[in-house]
Amino acid sequence: MNTPWSVIRELESNNSRLAKESIVRREAAAGNREFFEGCRLACDSMITFGVKKVLERPAAGRNMPAPRGLSWAAFRALVDKLAARELTGDAAQTAINQARLQATPEQWNGWYRRILIKDLRCGVSEKTINVIADTHPEFAVPVFQAQLAHDGAKHESKMTGAKMVEVKLDGVRVITVAYPSGHVVQYSRNGKELVNFEHIKQQISRHCRFFHEPMVLDGEVMSSSFQDLMKQVHRKSDVAAQDAVLHLFDMVTLKDFQAGICDKRQIDRVYSLNAWHNLVKDHMPNVKVLDHEIVDLDTKEGQVRFAEINRAAIDGGYEGIMVKDPVAPYECKRTANWLKIKPFIEVSLKAVRVVEGTGKYAGMMGAVEFEGEDDGRQIQVSVGSGWSDKDREDIWRYRDEVVGEIGEIRGDALTQAQDSEVWSIRFPRFKTWRGFRKGEKL
Numbered sequence: 001m002n003t004p005w006s007v008i009r010e011l012e013s014n015n016s017r018l019a020k021e022s023i024v025r026r027e028a029a030a031g032n033r034e035f036f037e038g039c040r041l042a043c044d045s046m047i048t049f050g051v052k053k054v055l056e057r058p059a060a061g062r063n064m065p066a067p068r069g070l071s072w073a074a075f076r077a078l079v080d081k082l083a084a085r086e087l088t089g090d091a092a093q094t095a096i097n098q099a100r101l102q103a104t105p106e107q108w109n110g111w112y113r114r115i116l117i118k119d120l121r122c123g124v125s126e127k128t129i130n131v132i133a134d135t136h137p138e139f140a141v142p143v144f145q146a147q148l149a150h151d152g153a154k155h156e157s158k159m160t161g162a163k164m165v166e167v168k169l170d171g172v173r174v175i176t177v178a179y180p181s182g183h184v185v186q187y188s189r190n191g192k193e194l195v196n197f198e199h200i201k202q203q204i205s206r207h208c209r210f211f212h213e214p215m216v217l218d219g220e221v222m223s224s225s226f227q228d229l230m231k232q233v234h235r236k237s238d239v240a241a242q243d244a245v246l247h248l249f250d251m252v253t254l255k256d257f258q259a260g261i262c263d264k265r266q267i268d269r270v271y272s273l274n275a276w277h278n279l280v281k282d283h284m285p286n287v288k289v290l291d292h293e294i295v296d297l298d299t300k301e302g303q304v305r306f307a308e309i310n311r312a313a314i315d316g317g318y319e320g321i322m323v324k325d326p327v328a329p330y331e332c333k334r335t336a337n338w339l340k341i342k343p344f345i346e347v348s349l350k351a352v353r354v355v356e357g358t359g360k361y362a363g364m365m366g367a368v369e370f371e372g373e374d375d376g377r378q379i380q381v382s383v384g385s386g387w388s389d390k391d392r393e394d395i396w397r398y399r400d401e402v403v404g405e406i407g408e409i410r411g412d413a414l415t416q417a418q419d420s421e422v423w424s425i426r427f428p429r430f431k432t433w434r435g436f437r438k439g440e441k442l
Contacts, residue, residue, distance in 0.1 A: 002027065004035040005110035011122035020124060021131045028132040028139050034072050036129070036139035041079060042115045043126040043141045045191035046177065046258070049082040051092060054116045057100050057108035070103035075112050082116075085183040142258055144191030146175055146218060147250070147330050149338035152323060158336050159297055159323065164266060165306065166292045167313050168320040168340055169247055171222040176246070177254055178204055179214045197221060200246045200286050207280040214254035217273075219246050219290070248273060249290040249322075252330045260332040267326040294326065314343045314413050346410050347374040347425070348434050354399035355382070357392065364392040365399070368430070370407060374414075377423045383409055386430030406434040 002010075007027055011020050027035050041047055060066040078099050081087045087095050096116065100108055114120050126141035133140040152159065173189040174197070184201040186194040204217070223244045251273040256262035262269070270292065277289045293309065296302035313321050321341040328337035349372035357366025367384035387395070395402050411425035 001030055001032055002035075003106075003111075004032070004038055005106050007032070007035055008110055008114070008120060008122050011120075011124055015123065017128075020122075020128055024124075024129060025132055025135075028136040033139075037072075037076070038111065038115050039120070039124070039126075039129050039139075040141045042118055042120050043124075043129060045144045045187065045193065046142070046185075047083050048118075048185055048193060049079060049092075049116055050085060050088055051082065051096065051116060054096060054113050055100060056113060057103055057105045059105050067102055067104050070099055070107060070112065074102075075099060075115075079115065085179075085181065144187065145260070145332040146173065146189050147332060147338060148189075148334040149322065149340040150334060150336045152339035152341040155336045155339055158325075158339060161298055162294055162296050162326060164270070164292045164322075164324040164326050165295050165309055166249060166290050166322040166324070167309075167316065167318040168322045169220040169222055169290070170319040171220040171247070174219055174221045174246060176201075176204060176217040176219070177214060178208045178211060178217060180208050180211045182206070182208050184208070197244055197246070199242055200244065203284040203287055206283065207276075210276055210279060216252050216254050216257040217246075217248050218250035218252070219248035221246050245286050245288060247288050247290045248277070249292075250330060251276070256330070257332065262330040264329065265327045266324055266330070266337070269330065292324075310341070310343045314345055317413065318343075342412065344410050344412055345414060345425070346408055346431065347379060348372065348406050348408050349374075349379060349381070351402050351405050351407055354395060354402055356396065361392060363396070364389070365395040366392070368395065368402065368407070370409060377414065378421060379414070379423045379425065381409065381411075381425045381428050383407070383428045383430050385428065386410075408432050408434050 007023065011023055014020060014023075057067075078087075078095055081095070082092055099112070103112055126143060129139070129141050130143070174194060175187045175189065177185045177187070182205045184205045186197060186201060188194055200221070221244050249270070250266075251269055252262040252264070256264075264272075270289075274289055277284075277287070281287070281289075293305075295306050295309070297306060310321060320343050323339040323341055325337045328335075331337065349370035351368050352371045353369040354365055355367045355369065356362070357364055365387070367382045369380070369382045371378075371380050373379065408431040409425060409428050410431045411428040413426045414423045415426050416423050
């Protein structure tokens with residue numbers, strides 16, 4: 001059977017994707033378990049070793065006697081302790097250096113070291129390895145995947161019955177894995193490890209003892225400024241994210257997360273999350289649990305309340321609303337059990353000017369400028385979306401008559417420029433004309 005480092009060399013020397021997949025299939029058929037175990041350690045983003053720098057093994061020479069070699073069992077024992085954080089800091093570096101000196105240069109530089117730095121350096125990822133998932137599932141690398149939401153506009157049939165309603169935060173999705181030992185790791189929704197919210201990890205770490213097994217806390221990190229937050233997410237130095245707060249909205253076991261499904265009901269998962277948080281929240285100022293409300297969309301009262309929550313989300317500047325099935329499982333995929341509803345506003349404004357278009361719209365209407373007042377706020381907005389080509393031709397032809405008409409404008413939210421009393425509409429689009437007479441609002 002081929003040694004793993006010789007397989008890596010072969011993969012490294014060939015740039016063809018099909019050739020690499022053929023090599024992977026060949027090794028799976030041969031039952032090269034050591035190779036696939038190492039690939040999982042290197043490619044599974046949820047396995048980390050807490051080491052930043054791993055030295056190469058120099059070749060044997062006058063001052064460097066030939067090493068005996070390091071068995072796979074011995075190396076696995078080392079990486080298992082590193083992954084569980086039983087070895088950290090100086091103790092971890094000492095153990096790694098001892099292993100490095102025992103391994104041959106081929107073993108270390110071409111295989112063991114690459115596992116520790118989480119980079120096989122041969123153009124292979126979990127996607128390449130998983131070409132054998134159907135025929136040899138035991139060798140597949142788990143793909144990191146959190147539960148994601150569908151667009152509610154495309155699943156209106158699901159908007160019935162009792163639903164959990166939350167605001168949709170405009171932050172960064174963060175998956176936190178908390179171990180009973182106090183070890184905490186955070187990942188982006190794509191499985192990239194996040195290291196810049198250390199104050200949040202420390203606060204959670206102090207209270208992991210309440211967990212009987214490793215848990216996955218699903219949430220969104222918010223900062224005072226979304227732009228500032230995005231600058232900090234993957235920064236490696238000069239990190240300034242101390243004002244960031246983690247808003248949690250779900251919790252499952254790590255075992256279920258890795259299996260891809262947790263059968264526990266949504267409402268029960270949130271209940272468990274709140275039960276844990278209520279015990280420790282006074283000591284975790286940067287960790288909150290997102291509020292929710294149960295609304296029955298089959299009733300008139302529920303529809304009215306849903307509209308009120310939608311309006312409150314707009315006024316609060318939130319990205320939207322999340323609608324969740326309270327009895328659904330947690331599934332590591334995009335599912336209609338979670339629906340994201342983008343809030344919108346509708347205001348009636350007076351057309352004050354018709355602007356000619358450019359390019360393909362030259363010689364016809366490009367946009368109509370509207371003005372008016374809504375809820376005590378003065379609004380000015382140029383609307384260039386929501387029109388057909390025939391609308392543009394007709395409006396341009398009768399532009400003088402259009403001025404003064406009342407149009408209903410839909411948008412995502414009202415926005416106000418700094419140091420201005422005038423408001424505008426984010427992503428405005430024309431819906432319809434209102435009234436029978438010019439200037440009449442209905």
